[in-house]
Amino acid sequence: MFKAPRGTFDILPEEQAYWKYVEEKAASLCHIYGYQPLTTPVFEDAQIFTKTVAGGTDIVDKEMYVFRDKSGQELALRAEGTAPVCRAYLEHGLFNLPQPVKLYYIGPAFRYERPQSGRYRQHHQFGFEAVGEDDPALDAEVIEMAGQFYHSLGITSFSVQLNSIGCKVCRPDYLEALRRHYSDYMDSLCSDCKDRLARNPLRLLDCKQASCQGIAESAPKTSDYLCEECRQHFQSVQKYLEAVDIPFHLNSRLVRGLDYYTRTVFEIEPEEKGGQSTLGGGGRYDNLIEQLGGKATPAVGFAAGLERIILNLKKQNLGIPGLPGPDVFIAYLEEEAKVEAIRTASELRKAGVAVVMATGDKSLRGQLRQANSLGIARALILGEEEVKSHSVTLRDMSSGEQTTVPLSEVAPVILNRVRQTGKS
Numbered sequence: 001m002f003k004a005p006r007g008t009f010d011i012l013p014e015e016q017a018y019w020k021y022v023e024e025k026a027a028s029l030c031h032i033y034g035y036q037p038l039t040t041p042v043f044e045d046a047q048i049f050t051k052t053v054a055g056g057t058d059i060v061d062k063e064m065y066v067f068r069d070k071s072g073q074e075l076a077l078r079a080e081g082t083a084p085v086c087r088a089y090l091e092h093g094l095f096n097l098p099q100p101v102k103l104y105y106i107g108p109a110f111r112y113e114r115p116q117s118g119r120y121r122q123h124h125q126f127g128f129e130a131v132g133e134d135d136p137a138l139d140a141e142v143i144e145m146a147g148q149f150y151h152s153l154g155i156t157s158f159s160v161q162l163n164s165i166g167c168k169v170c171r172p173d174y175l176e177a178l179r180r181h182y183s184d185y186m187d188s189l190c191s192d193c194k195d196r197l198a199r200n201p202l203r204l205l206d207c208k209q210a211s212c213q214g215i216a217e218s219a220p221k222t223s224d225y226l227c228e229e230c231r232q233h234f235q236s237v238q239k240y241l242e243a244v245d246i247p248f249h250l251n252s253r254l255v256r257g258l259d260y261y262t263r264t265v266f267e268i269e270p271e272e273k274g275g276q277s278t279l280g281g282g283g284r285y286d287n288l289i290e291q292l293g294g295k296a297t298p299a300v301g302f303a304a305g306l307e308r309i310i311l312n313l314k315k316q317n318l319g320i321p322g323l324p325g326p327d328v329f330i331a332y333l334e335e336e337a338k339v340e341a342i343r344t345a346s347e348l349r350k351a352g353v354a355v356v357m358a359t360g361d362k363s364l365r366g367q368l369r370q371a372n373s374l375g376i377a378r379a380l381i382l383g384e385e386e387v388k389s390h391s392v393t394l395r396d397m398s399s400g401e402q403t404t405v406p407l408s409e410v411a412p413v414i415l416n417r418v419r420q421t422g423k424s
Contacts, residue, residue, distance in 0.1 A: 007113075007121025017323045018310045023106055025152045026126045033145055035102040035128045040084035042108065046076035052083045052260045052291050059258070063111040077110035080258065081127045082301055083288065089131050090294045099132030100299075106306075118308035127282075127303035131289070134298035136233050139264040139284060140240035146268055146280060146302045147246060153309065154318040157271035158279060160246065163222060163254040164234040165202065167262050168287065170227035175201050177220040185215045205253045221252035230263055237264055256281060260288040264300065270312060279312065280304025327418050329371035329397075330357040333364055333383040341382045344392065344407065351411035353418075371397055378417065380410065 004010055011019060027037070046066050053059050065077040078084060085103055088094070094101045106126045115121060128145065130138045143160060150158055166174060178201045182189065189197065190209040197204060205216050226234065241248055248266075256265045267281035282302035289297040313320065328348070332341040345357045356374060358367040364381070371379045381393040381402075392410055395402045405413050
C-alpha cells in the first residue's frame with residue numbers, strides 16, 4: 001500500500017479548521033499592517049538559494065531538494081520564502097514603486113531533514129517582508145507584527161529573543177574573534193563545528209550539540225564588535241520596541257539559520273522551551289537583493305512554520321472555530337421523490353444553502369442516521385405525498401419536530417433558521 005513520503009503528511013478534513021484559522025489570522029494581520037499577498041513558484045533556480053543562504057549551513061549542504069529539468073537547468077524546490085520574494089521584487093521591477101514594498105506569503109517549503117515534532121520535509125511557511133528601507137522602525141514593526149500574530153491566535157506565553165549580528169563593515173572583526181576563541185577548543189568541537197570554523201564561523205553559535213554549548217556560552221559577543229552605525233541602529237530598534245511596549249530579551253548567541261541576515265535578528269520562543277521550540281523568527285537582510293544581482297537594497301522580514309504553530313495551538317487546547325458544516329440534509333422515498341430531491345438540492349445550492357443529499361438505496365431511517373452522523377441539524381424529507389403537494393417535510397434532527405414547507409419557500413426558511421441558530 002502506498003503511503004505519503006517520509007516527512008510529509010495529509011491534512012485531513014478534521015484538521016483543516018486549524019489551517020484555515022491560522023491562515024485567516026495571518027492574512028488579516030497583514031492587511032492591517034499594509035502588507036500585500038505574493039505567491040512565488042514552488043521551485044526556483046537553485047542558485048537563488050545557494051548564492052544567498054551560502055555553504056556551511058545545513059540548508060545548502062544537506063537539505064535542499066535539487067534536480068535538473070529536461071533542459072539541463074538546475075532547479076530546487078523552495079527551501080525558504082525570503083529569497084524568492086526578493087527575486088520577484090527584482091524581476092518585476094517592484095523597486096520602482098514607493099518604498100518600502102510590503103509583501104507576505106503562505107506556502108510550502110521543502111527541506112530534506114530528519115522528521116520530528118513540528119518539523120517536516122514538506123512544511124508550510126507564513127512570512128512577511130518589508131523591502132527597500134533601512135529605517136530601524138521597520139525592524140520594530142516586523143517584530144511587533146510577529147507578536148501580534150501569535151496574540152491573535154491565542155498564543156500569549158512567549159518571549160522575543162533579540163540580537164544584532166552587524167554588517168559587512170564590522171562582522172569580519174567579530175568572525176576573526178570567534179575563530180580565535182574556538183581554535184582553543186578544537187578537540188572538543190563536533191565534526192560539523194570543525195567544518196563551520198573554517199567555512200562559516202557564525203554558525204558555531206547555533207550548534208545544538210552539548211559538547212559545543214559551553215564553548216558558545218563563553219564566546220565573544222556580537223554586541224562588543226558592532227560598528228557605530230550598527231550600534232545606533234540596534235539601539236533605535238530597542239527604543240522603538242519599548243515605545244510600543246514590546247518586551248524583549250537580548251541574546252548574544254542568536255544568529256538565525258540563514259546566512260543572508262545582517263544587523264537585527266530575532267526569534268519568538270514559547271514559554272515551554274525545547275529543541276524545536278522556536279515559533280518563528282526573522283531579521284534584516286540588507287545584502288540579499290544585491291547578491292541576486294540587484295542594487296544594494298535594505299530589507300527586513302519574518303517567517304514561521306504553520307505546523308509548529310498548530311502544534312502549539314493543540315498543546316494549549318485553544319478553542320478553534322470549526323469549519324461551517326452543511327445547512328440541510330435531503331432524504332427521499334422512491335424514484336419520483338428522488339428526482340424532486342435532486343431538483344430541490346440544485347435550487348437550494350443556487351440560493352446559497354449548503355446541502356448534502358442522500359444517495360443509494362438506503363431506507364429513510366438509514367438516510368436520517370447518515371444525517372445524524374454528519375452532524376447536520378436539519379433534514380428535508382421528500383416522499384409521494386410531498387411530491388403531490390409540492391412541499392417538503394422539514395425535520396429538526398435534535399428535537400424530531402417536523403413541519404411542512406412549500407417547495408417555493410424552502411430556501412428562505414432554511415436560510416432564516418441558519419441565521420437564527422447557526423449551522424451546528
